[in-house]
Amino acid sequence: MPTHILVECPEYIVSASLGVVECLKPFEKTGGCEIRFIKTVSIKAKDIVWADILVTVRGCETQSVRIVEEAKKAGRLIVYYLDDDLLNIPEESLAREYYDDFQIEDGMRRILAMTDVLWGVNPNIKEIYLPLTGGRWIRNRVPKVPSAPLADFSGGQPVKILYAGSTDHAVIVREILSPVVKRICKEYGDRVSATFIGVNPYLSELSNVRYIPFIKPYEAYQDFVNKGNFAIGLAPGRTTRFFGCKYYNKFLEYSAIGAVGVYTRYEPFTQIVEDRVNGMLCENTEEGWYQAIKALLDDPALLRRCAQSARDLLIAQFDPEAAAEDLLSQCPEFCGFKAPACDEKSIRLGSAFFTFYWERTKLLWRNKGVLGLPIIAWRVVKVLTITVWRGIRRLVQNLFQRDHR
Numbered sequence: 001m002p003t004h005i006l007v008e009c010p011e012y013i014v015s016a017s018l019g020v021v022e023c024l025k026p027f028e029k030t031g032g033c034e035i036r037f038i039k040t041v042s043i044k045a046k047d048i049v050w051a052d053i054l055v056t057v058r059g060c061e062t063q064s065v066r067i068v069e070e071a072k073k074a075g076r077l078i079v080y081y082l083d084d085d086l087l088n089i090p091e092e093s094l095a096r097e098y099y100d101d102f103q104i105e106d107g108m109r110r111i112l113a114m115t116d117v118l119w120g121v122n123p124n125i126k127e128i129y130l131p132l133t134g135g136r137w138i139r140n141r142v143p144k145v146p147s148a149p150l151a152d153f154s155g156g157q158p159v160k161i162l163y164a165g166s167t168d169h170a171v172i173v174r175e176i177l178s179p180v181v182k183r184i185c186k187e188y189g190d191r192v193s194a195t196f197i198g199v200n201p202y203l204s205e206l207s208n209v210r211y212i213p214f215i216k217p218y219e220a221y222q223d224f225v226n227k228g229n230f231a232i233g234l235a236p237g238r239t240t241r242f243f244g245c246k247y248y249n250k251f252l253e254y255s256a257i258g259a260v261g262v263y264t265r266y267e268p269f270t271q272i273v274e275d276r277v278n279g280m281l282c283e284n285t286e287e288g289w290y291q292a293i294k295a296l297l298d299d300p301a302l303l304r305r306c307a308q309s310a311r312d313l314l315i316a317q318f319d320p321e322a323a324a325e326d327l328l329s330q331c332p333e334f335c336g337f338k339a340p341a342c343d344e345k346s347i348r349l350g351s352a353f354f355t356f357y358w359e360r361t362k363l364l365w366r367n368k369g370v371l372g373l374p375i376i377a378w379r380v381v382k383v384l385t386i387t388v389w390r391g392i393r394r395l396v397q398n399l400f401q402r403d404h405r
Contacts (some may be wrong), residue, residue: 001035001336002028002034002335003032003033003034003052003053003333003335003336003338004033004034004037004050004052004203005033005034005036005051005052005053005055005334006036006038006043006047006048006050006051006053006054006055006071007020007021007025007035007036007037007038007055007057008037008038008039008040008043008054008055008056008057008059008064008067009037009039009040009056009057009058009059010039010040010041010061010064010356011039011071012037012039013057013158014204014218015057015058015081015083016037016057016081017037017122018142019057019081019083019121019142020055020057020081020119021037022142022143022275022320023140023142023143023323023324023327024324024334025320026320026321026324027051027324027328027334027335030335031190032328032334032335032336033334034235035336036050036051036360040061040063040064040067040356041353041357043063043067043284043349044349045070045344045345045347045348045349046344046348047344048070048071048074048349049074049343049344049347050213051071051076051339052077052337052338052339053074053076053077053333053334053337053339054068054071054076054078054079054129054368055079055081055119056068056078056079056080056081056111057079057081058081058082058083058084058086059080059107059111060086060099060104060107060108060111061104061356061359061360062103062107062355062356062359063349063355063356063359064111065107065110065111066108066349066350066355067349068110068114069114069150070348070349072114072348074229074339074340074342074346074347075339075340075342076339077116077117077333077337077339078111078113078114078115078116078117078135079110079115079116079117079118079119079331080115080117080118080119080133080279080307081119081120082118082119082125082129083120083121083122083125083246083247084242084245084246085124085125085128085241085242085245085246086099086108087099087105088241088242088262088310089242090238090240090242090243092168092170092171092172093168095168097367098356098363098367100265101363101366101367103359103362103363103366104363105328107280109132110127110135112131112132112133113133113134114134115134115135116133116134116135116136117135117136117137117138117331117333118130118133118135118136118137118138119138119139119140119246119331120137120138120139121139121140121141121142122139122244122245122246122247122267122268122271123139124241124244124245124267124268125139125167125245126139128245129241138330138331139330140315140319140321140323140327140330141251141318142247142249142318142323143318143319143320143324144252144253144255144256144314144318144321145256145315145318145320146255146256146311146314146315147222147226147237147255147256147257147316148225148226148227148256148258149239149258150258150304150307150308150311151229151230151231151258151259151307153229153231153300157229158190158191158192158193158208158362159188159191159192159193159232159296159297159303160192160193160194160228160229160230160231161181161184161192161193161194161195161230161231161232161233161234161241161259161293162182162193162194162195162197162225162228162230162233162234162254162259163177163195163197163198163201163224163234164196164197164198164200164221164233164234164253165195165197165199165235165250166198166199167198167199169198169199170199170200172236172237172238173196173199173201173236174199174202176236176284176285176286176289177234177236177289178201178202178203179199179286180286180289180290181194181201181209182203182204182206182209182291183290184290184294185203185206185208186206186262186322187340188297189208190208191297191403192208192297193208193209193210194208194210195209195211195212195228195230196209196210196211196212197212197214197215197221197224198212198213198214200213200348202359204234206263221228222331225257226257229255229258230257230258230259231258231259231296231303231307232253232259232260232262232293232296232297232303233250233254233257233259233260233261233262234252234261234262234289235250235251235261235262235263235264235269236263236264236284236289237263237264237266237269237284238264238266238284239264239266239284243264243267243268244266244267245267245268246268247268248268248269248271248272248273248356250263251263251269251272251273251279252314252318254279254310254337255278255307255310255311255313255314258306258307258311259307260279260280260296260303260306260310261273261279261280261310262279262280262282262289262292262293263279263280263281263282263377264281264282264284264294265281265282265283265284265288265388266284269281272313272378276295276302276306277306277309278306278309278310278313279310280292280293280295280296280306283355294335312384338372376384
Protein backbone atom coordinates (compact mmCIF):
# COMPACT_ATOMS: atom_id res chain seq x y z
CA MET A 1 0.00 0.00 0.00
CA PRO A 2 1.66 3.27 -1.07
CA THR A 3 2.04 6.20 1.30
CA HIS A 4 -0.58 8.85 0.55
CA ILE A 5 0.88 12.36 0.30
CA LEU A 6 -1.46 15.36 0.24
CA VAL A 7 0.11 18.62 -0.97
CA GLU A 8 -1.66 21.82 0.09
CA CYS A 9 -1.24 25.38 -1.20
CA PRO A 10 -3.67 28.19 -2.14
CA GLU A 11 -2.54 27.91 -5.78
CA TYR A 12 -0.44 25.51 -7.83
CA ILE A 13 2.59 27.78 -7.75
CA VAL A 14 6.08 26.83 -8.91
CA SER A 15 7.10 26.05 -5.32
CA ALA A 16 4.35 23.42 -5.19
CA SER A 17 4.80 22.03 -8.69
CA LEU A 18 8.57 21.98 -9.18
CA GLY A 19 9.65 22.21 -5.55
CA VAL A 20 7.42 19.46 -4.16
CA VAL A 21 5.37 17.43 -6.65
CA GLU A 22 8.13 16.95 -9.24
CA CYS A 23 10.55 15.95 -6.48
CA LEU A 24 8.14 13.30 -5.20
CA LYS A 25 7.08 11.89 -8.59
CA PRO A 26 9.94 9.36 -8.83
CA PHE A 27 8.56 7.71 -5.66
CA GLU A 28 5.11 7.60 -7.22
CA LYS A 29 6.49 5.93 -10.35
CA THR A 30 7.97 3.12 -8.29
CA GLY A 31 4.74 2.66 -6.32
CA GLY A 32 6.15 3.98 -3.07
CA CYS A 33 3.65 6.78 -2.73
CA GLU A 34 0.60 8.42 -4.25
CA ILE A 35 0.50 12.22 -4.55
CA ARG A 36 -2.49 14.55 -4.63
CA PHE A 37 -2.23 18.30 -4.94
CA ILE A 38 -5.39 20.08 -3.76
CA LYS A 39 -5.85 23.82 -3.38
CA THR A 40 -6.37 25.01 0.18
CA VAL A 41 -9.93 26.14 -0.50
CA SER A 42 -10.90 22.71 -1.87
CA ILE A 43 -9.52 20.41 0.84
CA LYS A 44 -12.20 18.41 2.65
CA ALA A 45 -12.23 16.07 5.62
CA LYS A 46 -12.08 13.02 3.32
CA ASP A 47 -8.76 14.27 1.90
CA ILE A 48 -7.17 14.30 5.36
CA VAL A 49 -8.59 10.85 6.07
CA TRP A 50 -6.99 9.66 2.81
CA ALA A 51 -3.59 11.21 3.55
CA ASP A 52 -0.71 9.76 5.55
CA ILE A 53 1.47 12.85 5.04
CA LEU A 54 0.40 16.47 4.63
CA VAL A 55 2.85 18.77 2.84
CA THR A 56 1.90 22.42 3.29
CA VAL A 57 3.68 24.72 0.85
CA ARG A 58 4.59 28.09 2.40
CA GLY A 59 1.51 27.66 4.62
CA CYS A 60 0.33 30.73 6.53
CA GLU A 61 -3.37 31.42 5.88
CA THR A 62 -6.18 30.73 8.38
CA GLN A 63 -7.60 27.79 6.45
CA SER A 64 -4.14 26.26 6.08
CA VAL A 65 -3.73 26.51 9.86
CA ARG A 66 -7.03 24.71 10.35
CA ILE A 67 -6.08 21.97 7.87
CA VAL A 68 -2.72 21.40 9.57
CA GLU A 69 -4.32 21.37 13.03
CA GLU A 70 -6.84 18.70 12.01
CA ALA A 71 -4.21 16.65 10.17
CA LYS A 72 -1.91 16.82 13.19
CA LYS A 73 -4.66 15.67 15.55
CA ALA A 74 -5.39 12.79 13.18
CA GLY A 75 -1.78 11.59 13.39
CA ARG A 76 -0.69 12.71 9.93
CA LEU A 77 2.98 13.58 9.39
CA ILE A 78 3.22 17.35 8.85
CA VAL A 79 5.83 18.52 6.36
CA TYR A 80 6.37 22.25 5.80
CA TYR A 81 7.98 23.21 2.49
CA LEU A 82 9.70 26.60 2.69
CA ASP A 83 11.87 28.12 -0.03
CA ASP A 84 11.96 31.78 1.08
CA ASP A 85 12.62 33.79 4.23
CA LEU A 86 8.97 34.79 4.45
CA LEU A 87 9.25 36.48 7.84
CA ASN A 88 11.79 38.95 6.45
CA ILE A 89 10.45 40.06 3.05
CA PRO A 90 12.36 43.12 1.73
CA GLU A 91 10.56 46.41 1.26
CA GLU A 92 10.92 46.39 -2.53
CA SER A 93 9.08 43.07 -2.82
CA LEU A 94 5.46 43.15 -3.96
CA ALA A 95 4.78 40.36 -1.45
CA ARG A 96 5.85 42.47 1.54
CA GLU A 97 2.36 43.78 2.26
CA TYR A 98 0.92 40.27 2.32
CA TYR A 99 3.53 38.57 4.52
CA ASP A 100 3.84 41.53 6.90
CA ASP A 101 0.20 41.15 7.95
CA PHE A 102 0.00 40.12 11.61
CA GLN A 103 -2.48 37.31 10.94
CA ILE A 104 -0.41 35.86 8.10
CA GLU A 105 2.72 35.90 10.27
CA ASP A 106 0.83 34.36 13.18
CA GLY A 107 -0.57 31.65 10.91
CA MET A 108 2.88 30.80 9.64
CA ARG A 109 4.33 30.55 13.14
CA ARG A 110 1.44 28.35 14.29
CA ILE A 111 1.97 25.95 11.40
CA LEU A 112 5.72 25.86 11.97
CA ALA A 113 5.09 24.95 15.63
CA MET A 114 3.12 21.87 14.47
CA THR A 115 5.69 20.85 11.86
CA ASP A 116 7.35 17.43 12.05
CA VAL A 117 9.65 17.94 9.05
CA LEU A 118 10.90 21.26 7.71
CA TRP A 119 11.74 20.83 4.03
CA GLY A 120 13.86 23.43 2.25
CA VAL A 121 16.46 23.92 -0.43
CA ASN A 122 18.84 26.31 1.31
CA PRO A 123 20.68 25.58 4.58
CA ASN A 124 20.20 29.20 5.64
CA ILE A 125 16.46 28.48 5.95
CA LYS A 126 17.32 25.76 8.46
CA GLU A 127 19.24 28.15 10.68
CA ILE A 128 16.35 30.61 10.90
CA TYR A 129 13.24 28.42 10.85
CA LEU A 130 14.07 25.02 12.33
CA PRO A 131 14.12 26.48 15.88
CA LEU A 132 10.49 27.52 15.30
CA THR A 133 9.48 23.88 14.77
CA GLY A 134 9.59 20.81 16.92
CA GLY A 135 10.82 18.69 14.06
CA ARG A 136 13.81 17.95 11.88
CA TRP A 137 15.30 19.36 8.68
CA ILE A 138 15.54 17.85 5.21
CA ARG A 139 17.06 19.48 2.16
CA ASN A 140 16.86 18.43 -1.46
CA ARG A 141 18.08 19.49 -4.84
CA VAL A 142 15.22 20.40 -7.13
CA PRO A 143 15.74 18.15 -10.17
CA LYS A 144 16.55 19.70 -13.52
CA VAL A 145 17.63 18.17 -16.80
CA PRO A 146 19.09 19.81 -19.92
CA SER A 147 16.27 21.08 -22.11
CA ALA A 148 18.18 22.71 -24.98
CA PRO A 149 21.60 22.37 -26.63
CA LEU A 150 24.42 24.73 -25.73
CA ALA A 151 24.02 28.11 -27.41
CA ASP A 152 25.38 28.28 -30.95
CA PHE A 153 26.64 31.61 -32.23
CA SER A 154 29.29 30.32 -34.61
CA GLY A 155 27.39 31.34 -37.71
CA GLY A 156 27.79 35.05 -37.21
CA GLN A 157 24.62 35.33 -35.14
CA PRO A 158 24.54 37.82 -32.26
CA VAL A 159 25.31 36.57 -28.77
CA LYS A 160 21.91 36.53 -27.09
CA ILE A 161 21.59 37.71 -23.48
CA LEU A 162 18.56 36.82 -21.36
CA TYR A 163 17.11 38.21 -18.16
CA ALA A 164 14.02 36.40 -16.85
CA GLY A 165 12.51 37.26 -13.49
CA SER A 166 9.51 38.55 -11.60
CA THR A 167 8.56 42.17 -11.00
CA ASP A 168 9.90 41.74 -7.46
CA HIS A 169 13.31 42.38 -9.02
CA ALA A 170 12.32 45.52 -10.90
CA VAL A 171 14.37 47.85 -8.68
CA ILE A 172 17.64 45.96 -8.98
CA VAL A 173 17.14 45.48 -12.73
CA ARG A 174 16.76 49.21 -13.26
CA GLU A 175 19.51 50.11 -10.80
CA ILE A 176 22.18 47.79 -12.18
CA LEU A 177 21.23 45.73 -15.23
CA SER A 178 19.61 48.45 -17.33
CA PRO A 179 22.67 50.73 -17.40
CA VAL A 180 25.00 47.76 -17.92
CA VAL A 181 22.98 46.29 -20.79
CA LYS A 182 22.65 49.72 -22.35
CA ARG A 183 26.43 50.11 -22.24
CA ILE A 184 27.03 46.60 -23.63
CA CYS A 185 24.48 46.94 -26.43
CA LYS A 186 25.88 50.26 -27.55
CA GLU A 187 29.46 49.01 -27.44
CA TYR A 188 28.88 45.70 -29.25
CA GLY A 189 26.06 46.79 -31.56
CA ASP A 190 24.55 44.04 -33.68
CA ARG A 191 26.98 41.49 -32.26
CA VAL A 192 24.71 41.15 -29.21
CA SER A 193 21.01 41.23 -28.37
CA ALA A 194 19.24 41.29 -25.01
CA THR A 195 15.82 39.99 -24.00
CA PHE A 196 14.12 40.94 -20.73
CA ILE A 197 11.17 38.84 -19.58
CA GLY A 198 9.07 40.04 -16.65
CA VAL A 199 10.75 43.37 -15.89
CA ASN A 200 10.83 46.39 -18.19
CA PRO A 201 14.43 47.71 -18.44
CA TYR A 202 13.20 50.89 -20.15
CA LEU A 203 15.65 50.57 -23.01
CA SER A 204 13.19 50.87 -25.89
CA GLU A 205 15.53 53.26 -27.69
CA LEU A 206 17.89 50.34 -28.38
CA SER A 207 16.97 48.17 -31.35
CA ASN A 208 18.85 45.17 -29.96
CA VAL A 209 16.92 45.10 -26.65
CA ARG A 210 13.57 43.33 -26.42
CA TYR A 211 11.09 43.43 -23.53
CA ILE A 212 8.39 40.79 -22.99
CA PRO A 213 6.05 41.50 -20.03
CA PHE A 214 5.29 37.85 -19.32
CA ILE A 215 4.83 34.49 -21.01
CA LYS A 216 2.03 32.22 -19.76
CA PRO A 217 1.51 29.39 -19.12
CA TYR A 218 4.81 28.19 -17.72
CA GLU A 219 5.12 25.59 -20.48
CA ALA A 220 5.01 28.37 -23.09
CA TYR A 221 7.75 30.22 -21.23
CA GLN A 222 9.89 27.07 -21.17
CA ASP A 223 9.35 26.54 -24.88
CA PHE A 224 10.41 30.13 -25.61
CA VAL A 225 13.66 30.00 -23.64
CA ASN A 226 14.50 26.51 -24.88
CA LYS A 227 14.31 27.67 -28.48
CA GLY A 228 15.88 31.08 -27.86
CA ASN A 229 19.55 30.09 -28.35
CA PHE A 230 20.49 32.27 -25.38
CA ALA A 231 24.20 32.25 -24.55
CA ILE A 232 24.26 34.42 -21.41
CA GLY A 233 21.74 34.60 -18.56
CA LEU A 234 21.64 37.39 -15.98
CA ALA A 235 20.67 36.75 -12.35
CA PRO A 236 21.23 39.67 -9.97
CA GLY A 237 20.42 39.50 -6.28
CA ARG A 238 20.71 41.60 -3.18
CA THR A 239 23.47 40.92 -0.67
CA THR A 240 20.99 40.57 2.19
CA ARG A 241 19.85 37.75 4.44
CA PHE A 242 16.57 37.42 2.55
CA PHE A 243 18.27 36.80 -0.79
CA GLY A 244 20.82 34.59 0.92
CA CYS A 245 17.95 32.24 1.82
CA LYS A 246 16.67 31.82 -1.72
CA TYR A 247 17.42 28.93 -4.07
CA TYR A 248 19.83 29.04 -6.98
CA ASN A 249 17.09 28.10 -9.42
CA LYS A 250 18.43 30.57 -11.99
CA PHE A 251 21.64 28.55 -12.18
CA LEU A 252 19.56 25.47 -13.00
CA GLU A 253 17.36 27.28 -15.48
CA TYR A 254 20.17 28.96 -17.41
CA SER A 255 22.34 25.82 -17.37
CA ALA A 256 19.45 23.73 -18.69
CA ILE A 257 18.98 25.98 -21.75
CA GLY A 258 22.71 26.01 -22.54
CA ALA A 259 23.46 29.52 -21.30
CA VAL A 260 26.19 30.75 -18.97
CA GLY A 261 24.85 32.61 -15.98
CA VAL A 262 26.25 35.82 -14.56
CA TYR A 263 25.41 36.03 -10.86
CA THR A 264 25.82 38.33 -7.88
CA ARG A 265 28.73 37.15 -5.77
CA TYR A 266 26.61 36.17 -2.79
CA GLU A 267 24.48 33.33 -1.53
CA PRO A 268 22.73 31.32 -2.80
CA PHE A 269 24.79 31.53 -6.01
CA THR A 270 28.11 31.05 -4.22
CA GLN A 271 26.75 27.70 -2.97
CA ILE A 272 26.88 26.25 -6.50
CA VAL A 273 28.77 28.59 -8.88
CA GLU A 274 32.55 28.59 -9.29
CA ASP A 275 33.67 31.82 -10.90
CA ARG A 276 34.85 31.38 -14.50
CA VAL A 277 34.32 27.61 -14.17
CA ASN A 278 30.55 27.03 -14.42
CA GLY A 279 29.41 30.65 -14.42
CA MET A 280 30.49 34.19 -13.63
CA LEU A 281 30.33 35.76 -10.17
CA CYS A 282 30.53 39.53 -9.90
CA GLU A 283 30.30 42.31 -7.38
CA ASN A 284 26.89 43.94 -7.26
CA THR A 285 28.00 47.14 -8.98
CA GLU A 286 27.49 48.46 -12.48
CA GLU A 287 31.20 48.05 -13.23
CA GLY A 288 31.30 44.54 -11.77
CA TRP A 289 28.43 43.40 -13.96
CA TYR A 290 29.83 45.11 -17.03
CA GLN A 291 33.22 43.44 -16.68
CA ALA A 292 31.70 39.97 -16.14
CA ILE A 293 29.47 40.15 -19.23
CA LYS A 294 32.27 41.69 -21.29
CA ALA A 295 34.64 38.86 -20.30
CA LEU A 296 32.24 36.32 -21.80
CA LEU A 297 31.65 38.34 -24.95
CA ASP A 298 35.37 38.84 -25.54
CA ASP A 299 36.33 35.23 -24.89
CA PRO A 300 34.14 32.70 -26.74
CA ALA A 301 36.29 29.85 -25.38
CA LEU A 302 35.49 30.92 -21.79
CA LEU A 303 31.80 31.16 -22.68
CA ARG A 304 31.73 27.65 -24.13
CA ARG A 305 33.81 26.18 -21.31
CA CYS A 306 31.55 27.60 -18.60
CA ALA A 307 28.43 26.48 -20.45
CA GLN A 308 29.75 22.92 -20.75
CA SER A 309 30.86 22.78 -17.10
CA ALA A 310 27.45 24.00 -15.92
CA ARG A 311 25.78 21.38 -18.13
CA ASP A 312 28.04 18.63 -16.72
CA LEU A 313 27.20 19.65 -13.14
CA LEU A 314 23.50 19.65 -13.95
CA ILE A 315 23.68 16.11 -15.31
CA ALA A 316 25.82 14.85 -12.42
CA GLN A 317 23.96 16.33 -9.45
CA PHE A 318 20.43 17.26 -10.50
CA ASP A 319 19.21 14.13 -12.22
CA PRO A 320 15.66 13.42 -10.98
CA GLU A 321 16.44 9.89 -9.83
CA ALA A 322 19.60 10.90 -7.95
CA ALA A 323 17.82 13.86 -6.33
CA ALA A 324 14.92 11.62 -5.31
CA GLU A 325 17.24 8.99 -3.82
CA ASP A 326 18.99 11.64 -1.72
CA LEU A 327 15.65 13.04 -0.52
CA LEU A 328 14.32 9.61 0.42
CA SER A 329 17.46 8.87 2.43
CA GLN A 330 16.65 11.93 4.56
CA CYS A 331 12.92 11.29 4.81
CA PRO A 332 12.10 7.57 4.34
CA GLU A 333 8.55 8.34 5.51
CA PHE A 334 7.71 9.49 1.96
CA CYS A 335 7.59 5.82 0.99
CA GLY A 336 6.93 4.11 4.29
CA PHE A 337 4.79 6.13 6.65
CA LYS A 338 1.25 5.02 7.38
CA ALA A 339 -0.99 7.24 9.50
CA PRO A 340 -3.53 5.74 11.90
CA ALA A 341 -7.07 5.26 10.66
CA CYS A 342 -9.49 8.03 11.53
CA ASP A 343 -13.16 8.84 11.09
CA GLU A 344 -14.12 11.53 8.61
CA LYS A 345 -16.60 12.91 11.14
CA SER A 346 -13.77 13.67 13.55
CA ILE A 347 -12.18 16.10 11.05
CA ARG A 348 -13.65 19.58 11.47
CA LEU A 349 -12.59 22.02 8.76
CA GLY A 350 -15.66 24.21 8.70
CA SER A 351 -16.59 25.96 5.46
CA ALA A 352 -13.27 26.12 3.61
CA PHE A 353 -14.70 28.25 0.81
CA PHE A 354 -16.18 30.85 3.17
CA THR A 355 -13.18 30.93 5.54
CA PHE A 356 -10.62 31.23 2.76
CA TYR A 357 -12.28 34.11 0.91
CA TRP A 358 -13.51 35.87 4.05
CA GLU A 359 -9.97 35.93 5.45
CA ARG A 360 -8.61 37.13 2.10
CA THR A 361 -11.19 39.95 2.13
CA LYS A 362 -10.26 40.99 5.68
CA LEU A 363 -6.58 40.94 4.73
CA LEU A 364 -7.25 43.22 1.78
CA TRP A 365 -9.26 45.57 4.01
CA ARG A 366 -6.46 45.71 6.60
CA ASN A 367 -3.90 46.49 3.93
CA LYS A 368 -5.89 48.87 1.71
CA GLY A 369 -8.77 50.18 3.79
CA VAL A 370 -11.42 52.02 1.75
CA LEU A 371 -9.15 51.88 -1.30
CA GLY A 372 -9.55 48.12 -1.26
CA LEU A 373 -13.34 48.20 -1.79
CA PRO A 374 -13.20 48.16 -5.63
CA ILE A 375 -10.76 45.24 -5.50
CA ILE A 376 -12.96 43.39 -3.01
CA ALA A 377 -16.04 43.95 -5.18
CA TRP A 378 -14.22 42.77 -8.31
CA ARG A 379 -12.95 39.63 -6.57
CA VAL A 380 -16.40 38.81 -5.18
CA VAL A 381 -17.91 39.04 -8.66
CA LYS A 382 -15.07 36.97 -10.09
CA VAL A 383 -15.36 34.20 -7.49
CA LEU A 384 -19.16 34.07 -7.72
CA THR A 385 -19.04 33.97 -11.53
CA ILE A 386 -16.52 31.13 -11.54
CA THR A 387 -18.49 29.22 -8.89
CA VAL A 388 -21.81 29.59 -10.73
CA TRP A 389 -20.21 28.65 -14.05
CA ARG A 390 -18.68 25.51 -12.56
CA GLY A 391 -22.03 24.59 -11.04
CA ILE A 392 -23.81 25.00 -14.39
CA ARG A 393 -21.13 22.98 -16.15
CA ARG A 394 -21.43 20.11 -13.66
CA LEU A 395 -25.22 20.18 -14.02
CA VAL A 396 -25.02 20.00 -17.83
CA GLN A 397 -22.45 17.19 -17.66
CA ASN A 398 -24.68 15.20 -15.30
CA LEU A 399 -27.70 15.67 -17.55
CA PHE A 400 -25.82 14.45 -20.62
CA GLN A 401 -24.42 11.49 -18.69
CA ARG A 402 -27.95 10.49 -17.66
CA ASP A 403 -29.18 10.81 -21.27
CA HIS A 404 -26.25 8.68 -22.44
CA ARG A 405 -27.04 5.99 -19.89
